[in-house]
Amino acid sequence: MKLNMALGFISLMLCVFFLGSPVAVRSVSASLKDPFIGIAPEDEKYYKTSSDLIKCKDGSKKFSKAQLNDDFCDCPDGTDEPGTSACPAGKFYCRNAGHAPLFLYSSRVNDGICDCCDGSDEYDGKVKCPNTCWEAGKVARDKLKKKIATYQEGVTLRKQEVERAKLGLAKDEAELSKLKDEEKILKGLVQQLKERKEEIEKAEEKERLQKEKEEKERKEAEEKANKEENKAEQEANPDNTAAVENTDSEEKPTDSMHDDEIGLLEDSSSYQDVAKDNDEPAAEVENSDTPGSEGSLVNEVEQPAAEAKEESAVSPDSGSKGNDVSENTEGLSKEELGRLVASRWTGENTAKQTEEVDATKDNDHEEMPGGTHGEESDGYASETDNDNGRYDDDNDDVEDEVDEDFREEDHDESSSSYNFDSEIESDLSDITTPSNPSWLEKIQKTVQNVLRAVNLFQTPVNQSEAAHVRKEYDESSAKLSKIESRISSLSQKLKHDFGPEKEFYSFYGRCFEGKENKYVYKVCPYKQASQEEGHTTTRLGRWNKFEDAYRVMIFSNGDKCWNGPDRSLKVKLRCGLQNEVADVDEPSRCEYVALLSTPALCLEEKLKELQHKLELMNKEQPQNHDEL
């Protein structure tokens, strides 16, 4: 104890002595052994000039050699203080032999924290930084080697991908031009058939009139003969007419109701637009691009209505959050009131919370209704965005069923990446596959035959021949509409941006999945991205574009967040051997990011860069090891 006290006293005395001595000013530069500390080797020439004055790199002034690293900032750009913390704009170079060299902000020099693995940034003696470059370098080198291996393999995969894309694109283009030719021919045939059909119909009409006339005359003759018996028949006639009228009047109200509904739905769609801040113009354009039909029109109108319904389901709660609660709070229980007031800050659904006892933690549950509706509109979207729904022979009538099919398809698919186009292509095989090249010729021939066979001047019209013409017409026009829709889908596809080397061509029509906690994230490039939890699907965004030199895919205008932005997803692309979604995150509310590793990003230049880096590291390596 005594000893300690004595020591304490001595050190206190020393301290006082030190304090009292104005001469004992410690200068940091005094501990600077190397006047050129903090300078990169390639830069040393600049400082080791023969002249006594050195220019600041920004040309603002000059400083003497004595002022180099003297811990006083003379050059605003930091030229004179590469080795100290004096200039805010300065950079400190550490060699880090055994690892990679590093430039630090000058503010890191002598701040008591080891930044350089060789410890060179902390030289004022306050902390001792062990040299960890060898270990760190080894780890870094191993990591780099692994990365290089991935890149090497990835570059090959990418090349294959690019090749495939070339072929695929050529094929698509060839198909498109072929289809266009076929379309032209087929159009001609259909036109011919149509004309012939109309002629036949005209002839038939004529025949029919003739027949009626004859019938009438015959009847009149009969009437004269059997007046008495005809009375009953005459009475039956007015009944018939009445029945027809009835049907008419029944149909009319339906029509008008339908009209009303459409009007109303249009209203709703217009305010939907307002509410969504016109964020879906793209989708609408796509809608109008697709060949219009009664069915799809109804669907287009229905979609916002469905959304509106969903919104209204949420409304009592969110309305109270946002607005005048005064009317509402009166009737609430204490607990409901508590939840309601809490929801102002959190934006959570109070009604839901009342049901869920311990739901306060879960911020997302109020989005569930939105999610369900997302799923529904998903269905519509896949129909409208998409090419495929159109290939079905009788698409016009059974639009809804098609929707069903596609939805189910989406759900059943469980592999992590899959192609929704392939099935459709096989569907079309009868008309597009090269194995069946002469189908058009066949049709042409058949049509010629049919046309030739039909004798227009023959009376009465040969019924079997007429039926033949009709059948051929129906079949050909069905084929034509198939071709047309295929053309439209192909042109849509080819409009997309597949990257500078078309390396993203194979992404078209595919989806990539990743699991994060309870959610499955599904990224379908050129289409959309969604988050699925059980049977609930939330759309995180529709395909928008590539960004950042094809290193990022943007999906925007996803389902709306309450009191937040529309959901969006940014997919950052990394070189990897497989197309895999990982690390989905929501750094800001309703703004998601994900990583997608893909060979498409395994660029050769980058590989070279990495190899070069490794070479540099290896060069430093043995030297440093010796030092150790």
Next chain:
Amino acid sequence: MKPPMKNLNLFLFLLLVLGLHLGSVLSWKKEEFRNCNQTPFCKRARARKPGFCSLIALDVSISDGDLTAKLVPKTPDNEQDPDQIKPLILALSAYQDGILRLRIDEDPSLGPPKKRFEVPDVIVPEFASKKLWLQRVSTAKIDGDAAPSSIVYLSDGYEAVVRHDPFEVYVREKSNGNRVISLNSHGLFDFEQLRAKREGEDWEERFRTHTDTRPYGPQSISFDVSFYSADFVYGIPEHASSHALKPTRGPGVEDSEPYRLFNLDVFEYIHDSPFGIYGSIPFMISHGKSRGTSGFFWLNAAEMQIDVMATGWADAESEIALPSEKSRIDTLWMSEAGIVDAFFFMGPGPKDVVRQYTSVTGTPAMPQLFATAYHQCRWNYRDEEDVEHVDSKFDELNIPYDVLWLDIEHTDGKRYFTWDRTLFPHPEEMQGKLAAKGRHMVTIVDPHIKRDDSYHVHKEATQKGYYVKDAGGSDYDGWCWPGSSSYPDILSPEIRSWWADMFSIENYVGSTPSLYIWNDMNEPSVFNGPEVTMPRDALHYGGVEHRELHNAYGYYFHMATADGLVKRGDGKDRPFVLSRAIFAGTQRHGAVWTGDNSAEWDHLRVSVPMILTLGITGISFSGADVGGFFGNPEPELLVRWYQLGAYYPFFRAHAHHDTKRREPWLFGERNTELIRDAIHVRYMLLPYFYTLFREANTSGVPVVRPLWMEFPSEEATFSNDEAFMVGNSIIVQGIYTERAKHASVYLPGKESWYDLRTGTAYKGGRTHKLGVSEDSIPAFQRAGTIISRKDRFRRSSTQMVNDPYTLVIALNSSQAAEGELYVDDGKSFEFEHGAYIHRRFVFADGKLTSVNLATTSPGKSRFSSESVVERIVLLGHAPGPKSALNEATNQKVDIELGPLWLQWGRGSSVLTIRKPGVRIGDDWTIKIL
């Protein structure tokens, strides 16, 4: 017909949702809060006419060093009347330095039904020792009164007067008899005494769905207070309103509410309103050109409403009142319960009043250095990865910050002192990583305790009976973040001690010594309570009703939490606790912020008067959420907010969890640069700020001050709350509009001002129309001052400890200047034992001298610093000198032209003494040659 209607509703609803989404709809729920007319005591008091009070003072005498008297009705009521007013006891005490204390309460010897509540633990214990023991009372008839007045000594220049009939108390200047402050000059004094309930009487009060049982019936107190020779009154925070208080009643005031003091959690408060928000300090300051400053403080924690009367109000109401006088400001103070325990402060200067007030309620605590730097907060940094990412991003972009904050979501289901282990599996390690870079972490701990039997805090509090009780005597059950919650009865010292122990490293699992605390929701906020708070008839320790202490609940909570951190650090580590609720004395326990503001220009603007008002009422460590809590600020607003916030005493960015992320780097390179610059300004000025915090700690004079505090005789400053002073040396004016190209800045005083960035001089005493760029907001150094800076930007303030100083000397017209610097270890309480450096720098006659201001005596702790002065900048010096002489070492050093701010590099050239070779803690003199 029906469907279209339904759709119309839907349409309207969607429009509303859209509107809300854009943040354009104000959603302050006015109707959920009581106005004066819905508050019976306020309505009654406001309806009284001047001359209402019929009390007279009897039995005036000196007892125990106080002047005492009885207040009785002039014409005794019918003896049979059960409501007969019993005599009230009045006691007047004088304290050193011109402080008068007036207490009026019921006479305990007459057996009132209940003892009225006196707010404990607000007046500092040392105050008692400042009491002057009055010996003599003189009696005189003043101004031709029929009845006599009793006069006692107050201080050298002042005496206190009790006029007997009608009863009135005032302070006057001895020399000329001029009044300074008076009470009951308009006869509005009223004291509702506790009594038995009459048959058929209904004491219950209903507001919306809530019923207040009011078992003790009416017990309010009200009175008028007049300030003489006053041009403006200030104070009584917390309101989002102008610094100089606008009148609330009288000619020209339409339909206004009184200023309400009732601590409330107001969702999306509006930027200009007398309604009560999170804090209440019943302290008002008057200031006038002719006499100076005085103050009035009523220590009372019940709901209070205060009217500021417009000139001429009394003429309109009654002829009995004092005649209108242009330089007098009348105010009406109304409180629901408690006693009269009021303090009169004589000033006469603005800083005197603040010193006097803080001698009663305490001076601001000395914060740790890190707490005065920049804080990064958001509701919520979600998980450890998020924390690591944000932290590393600051490093990557060379932006300093000192503290990362975690809001409620870090807990396990809003059970404070716990962690959501999925998101934060390794809290110690996470804090350790920050601490390795000298950074700190703050977690939130609110007063609502989740009613969950498996939660140890709840279990213990229930078993020990530590919760506030409802009117029926059961544990009060309210609703807050965790759902069903109860609230510790923090009025009790025992419970406070129990609460404080929660913060020990052992009890708070996952905490480390670098973790500090944030108390939010401590008004207390109760989502399903009346006016979003606790029912007034809830019961506290000692049978105290919540109505009696409401405004101090958060104060005690803040106190207990800060005590907890002191205990945790074994008394060696200064606590840091941020509180939202505020009461008189809060300054002793930590920092406050202005609550849930909005990302709007108006809220940026009102942050200044709010902080100024808190400052003059003792709370110097305050700030507003940079960026605005609700809503998404445009990048320009965010940048302007950083530029202003860098000068707030408490500098923290914060955001609601529905807002977009807004860390400094998310708005493009240019904005990142601008925000970094703004934060750099703060770090550069940290030595100056820290010195100001110490000044506040010793004198109560706030860090950030209204202009009139520094220029008390200049009328142009009295109502200026666009600009403010940081200490006595820097003036700052915010930019409060979009795309501003110009700003009109009034620069007070006779001396010049130097632009903080360029060194350009501007004349004082006039308004300058200045061009404004996006780079910065107008800020100037006053001629005649010396500021200490540190110009190296480290990762956090911790690494700046040994960095060299830059002294910026702004010379006045007589080529002189002075300034101070205070330095200590930035962490411990050793400074209280003398371990600090306190220097005064004086420049005169071409010499700069550093003088010791620290009192040294044997046995005291010492603090030394290795830091040197690397650069001395001379503004306003005649050009020419090439060198200077360090007289101690007889060494010559160079003088050259250099930049005023290094990072602003080229363009500006100011005289710079290069490496003068002196240590910051030493005595030295440098002579310009």
